[in-house]
Amino acid sequence: MSVLIFAELDEGKIKKSSQEALFYGAKVAEQTGTSATAIIIGQADDSELASAGRFGVTKVLHASNAQLNEPNGMAYATVVAAAVQQEGSKVIVLAKSSLADAMTARLAGKLKAGLAANVVELPDLSNGFRVKSSIYTGKAFAYNDLKADIKILAIKKNTITPEETDSTASVDSFSPTLNDADFVISVKSSEKASGDVLLPEADLVVSAGRGLKGPENWGIVEDLAHALHAATACSKPVSDLDWRPHSEHVGQTGLKISPNLYIACGISGAIQHLAGVNSSKVIVVINKDSEAPFFKSADYGIVGDVFDVLPRLTKAVKAL
C-alpha cells in the first residue's frame, strides 16, 4: 500500500524537482499511515539511489534495463504501472517535467487514475482527498477532490521545501516486462544545451525581452546569468524572432516557471508573459519605461536602460 514516487534522474543524479516530490510523497505516506517507495529508472550509482532516503522514502525500486537509458514516456509509464501493481500503491507522486508529463498521461490512462497537475500543497484528507493546484497558468488555484481509487499528484516545482535527514533507503532492482509497443517511436537525433543551468529546474532566472533590441546584445544577459549561476529565459516575440531558442520562451504559451528569483530585463510584462512567471518567489523588473505594466507585479524595480543597468548588476554580483 505504499505511496509511490517517481524520481527522475538527470545525468545519474536525482533532479531537484524530484527531491521535492520524494519529500512530498513521504509526507503523504505519513499522513496516510503507509510507507513511501521511490521508483527510479536509468543509470545511477547505488549511493545516489539510496540517498533518496534523505527525503523520507524507505525503499527504492531501481529499473536499469539498457532499453530504458533513453528517456521514453511510454516505456516509463509501463515500468511505473508495474511498480504500482507490485506495491499496491493508491497514490503516485511525481514532479512535473517534460518527461514526467509524457509519462503521467500514459500512466493515468493505464490506471484510470484521478490526476491533479501543478499541485502546490500537501493533500487535505479530512474529508476525502483534496489537493490544491495552480490553474489558469498561475492566475488562480483549484481545490480538487480526487475520487478515483488511484490518484496521481504532479507537483509544481519550488512550491514544496524538502527537509533532509541522513537516512538512506534500501535499493531493490526492479525489472518488469517491457512492451515492444512502447518503443515504436525512434529518436533520430537530439540537441541539448549542456553545461548551462536548465531553465525548468533553475532557482534563479535572468530573462530578457524585445527591449534588448537584437540577439547580438544577449551577452549582457548571459553575463549576469553566469555570475548568478542562473538560467536565461525570454519573452515570446524574442523566440518568435529566433533571437533565442524556443526552449527559453516563458509565459502563457511557453514554459511556466516558478524560480526563487526572476529578473525581467526589457520586458513589458504583458499578461500572457506574466502568466508563465507569476509564481516566482521574487520578481525584479528593469525597464526604461516607468509605466511598463510589469512594475505592478514586481517586488523590486529599476527604471533604467538595460544596457547600462545589467553590466553594473553583473559587476556587483561578482564583487559579492
Add this chain to the structure above:
Amino acid sequence: MKILVCVTSVPDTTTKIAFTDNNTKLNKAGVTFITGPYDDYALARAVELKEKTGASITVINVGEADSEPVIRKCLAIGADDAIRVNAEPTDAYFVAEQIAAIAKENSYDLILMGRESIDYNGGQVHGIVGEMLGFPSISPVMQLDIDGDTAKITREIEGGKEQLEAKLPLVLGCQEPIAEWKIPNMRGIMTARTKPLKIVEPTGTDKLTTVANYELPAPRSAVKMIKADEAETLIQLLRTEAKVI
C-alpha cells in the same frame, strides 16, 4: 488521410480570472472565449496538411453549447466537419474518454491537439487518448511532416529538441512553431455556417476529479523601486532582504 483535431474553448489569454457563487464557478461575465492557443497551432498544421495531401479534418470539442462559436471558427479556418460532445470538460480522463470513443468509431490516422489547455494546464489528454487507443503519443511537437505513413517530428525537450520518426496512427500534442496561426477569411466564415456540426452525448466514466472551489493568489506586496544610478543596491537587497542569492 483523416485528421481529428481536438480543441478546447478557454478564456482569452488577457482575461483577469475571477470567480462567483462563493468561489465555485468561473465568472464568465465579460470574458471572451477562444480556441486554446496550442490547439490553434494543431488546427493550423492540420489545414496545411490538408492543402498538401487532401486530408480531411474533423474538429472535436468536449464542451457545452457556449463553445459553439469557437467550433464554428475552426470550421471557418478549414476543418470539414465538427463534433461536440455535450459535457463540461473539467476532468482530463473524462475528456480523453470522449475523444477516444469518437476516434474508435472513425479510425483517424492522426489525432492532433494542443500540448495543454490554458485553463487547467493538465497537459494530459493526448497521452491518455493515446493509451486508450493503443497509439503512440508525442508532445510537445514543434514540427510535423508526413511522408506516406511515416511522421517526422521535432519535439521540444528540456533545454533542446529531438528529431523523431513514427508510423501513423499517432496522437500529438502541438505547440509553436508547428504552423502559422490562421485567421478565418470571409469565404471560410460563410461556408462554416453550412458545415456539419454533430452533437453527441458523453459516454463512459463519471469524472474522477471535481473542483470543490477556487481561489485567487494573494496579491504581491508593493514594489520597491531602486534608482538606476544606485542599481548595485539591488544585489545587496536580494542577498540581505529577499535572501534569494
